[in-house]
Amino acid sequence: MCKSLNKISYPRCHSSNLYRFGKDKAGNQKYQCKDCRRQFTLEDYRGKKNRVLRGYPRCPVCGSGTYLHHDYEYYSHYTCNSKKCGHSIYVAKPINIPSASCELIKGKTDFKRMRFPLFLILTALNLYYLNGSSTRRISQFFKLTYNVKVSHVTIASWCKKFAPIFLSIANRLTENLDLSASDEWHADETVVFINGKKHYLWLIIDSETRMVLGFNLSPSRDASQAFSLFKSASKFGCPSAIVTDRLGSYNLATKTIFNSSKHIKVQSFKDDISNNLLEAFNDTFKDWYKRKRGFKSFESANTLIAMFIFHYNFLRPHYSLNNLTPAQVAGILIDEKNINNWLLSA
Numbered sequence: 195m196c197k198s199l200n201k202i203s204y205p206r207c208h209s210s211n212l213y214r215f216g217k218d219k220a221g222n223q224k225y226q227c228k229d230c231r232r233q234f235t236l237e238d239y240r241g242k243k244n245r246v247l248r249g250y251p252r253c254p255v256c257g258s259g260t261y262l263h264h265d266y267e268y269y270s271h272y273t274c275n276s277k278k279c280g281h282s283i284y285v286a287k288p289i290n291i292p293s294a295s296c297e298l299i300k301g302k303t304d305f306k307r308m309r310f311p312l313f314l315i316l317t318a319l320n321l322y323y324l325n326g327s328s329t330r331r332i333s334q335f336f337k338l339t340y341n342v343k344v345s346h347v348t349i350a351s352w353c354k355k356f357a358p359i360f361l362s363i364a365n366r367l368t369e370n371l372d373l374s375a376s377d378e379w380h381a382d383e384t385v386v387f388i389n390g391k392k393h394y395l396w397l398i399i400d401s402e403t404r405m406v407l408g409f410n411l412s413p414s415r416d417a418s419q420a421f422s423l424f425k426s427a428s429k430f431g432c433p434s435a436i437v438t439d440r441l442g443s444y445n446l447a448t449k450t451i452f453n454s455s456k457h458i459k460v461q462s463f464k465d466d467i468s469n470n471l472l473e474a475f476n477d478t479f480k481d482w483y484k485r486k487r488g489f490k491s492f493e494s495a496n497t498l499i500a501m502f503i504f505h506y507n508f509l510r511p512h513y514s515l516n517n518l519t520p521a522q523v524a525g526i527l528i529d530e531k532n533i534n535n536w537l538l539s540a
């Protein structure tokens with residue numbers, strides 16, 4: 195019995211590592227592949243040997259066709275038909291991958307009937323995100339400097355309320371931005387607390403412009419979070435290399451979403467001098483975050499972090515970039531007058 199089973203191989207993956215798996219309705223013997231868990235009968239493949247499977251990728255190594263080895267929720271795994279080659283190809287299914295939290299900022303995108311001048315709002319954002327001032331201190335500063343009364347509650351609301359508008363501006367500004375020419379994008383996670391509960395802030399940063407390309411806030415460190423993070427950054431192209439720590443969650447996400455990038459795994463970013471860009475971000479972020487002593491809700495944390503990153507990318511001058519912003523280094527010109535025009539047309 196075992197011998198006869200050994201002669202059969204599954205036409206899709208050529209494995210002969212099979213179980214008998216009962217019979218189908220027509221009484222044909224069913225098998226299950228131990229390697230890819232697919233079930234089949236030999237009837238399924240009669241006369242289909244030379245069937246052309248449309249939409250399957252060609253092998254980038256040897257040019258042969260491929261077969262679908264296994265279909266997963268977030269990606270399909272194809273394998274080269276040439277047994278000698280056997281190359282694996284991973285193709286992402288972006289529709290199935292959940293959006294990263296940075297893509298889920300909701301709220302008004304309308305700046306009309308703003309009671310305060312724009313410069314005051316931008317000054318508040320600079321004091322809040324650059325200087326780490328509290329909203330009460332900013333309120334005092336406005337009274338002393340401009341003799342304008344703005345309550346700390348109003349200032350706190352600015353830091354969140356305008357997030358959807360700033361993010362839609364950021365999206366418009368980076369619409370045609372392609373950072374594929376970059377050597378490396380670095381991904382990492384940092385811990386934040388929301389209501390006392392541990393969360394991970396997943397980040398991906400371009401090494402050349404220092405632009406934060408996406409973030410994903412999540413209570414979990416599982417692989418689906420890395421898929422979400424990478425999907426959010428994939429609109430900026432595909433860099434030469436993706437650099438991550440050794441967390442296994444990055445492996446398949448890199449193979450599928452950045453399938454032409456090299457995946458460089460480092461032991462720890464602290465050991466690698468060239469990886470100081472994540473350190474730089476983390477220092478800046480932690481400096482701001484520690485004054486907040488944690489966040490109160492997921493939504494508020496997500497919105498404040500989105501604004502922090504907008505500020506980091508578009509408004510904050512970086513010493514390491516000769517006091518330019520990452521956006522300026524990426525060739526995006528932005529100044530207050532520009533923002534004003536965008537806001538008026540928002």
Ligand SMILES: [Zn+2]
Nearest residue numbers: 207227229230
């Ligand atoms: Zn198989």
Ligand SMILES: [Zn+2]
Nearest residue numbers: 253256274279
């Ligand atoms: Zn091949």
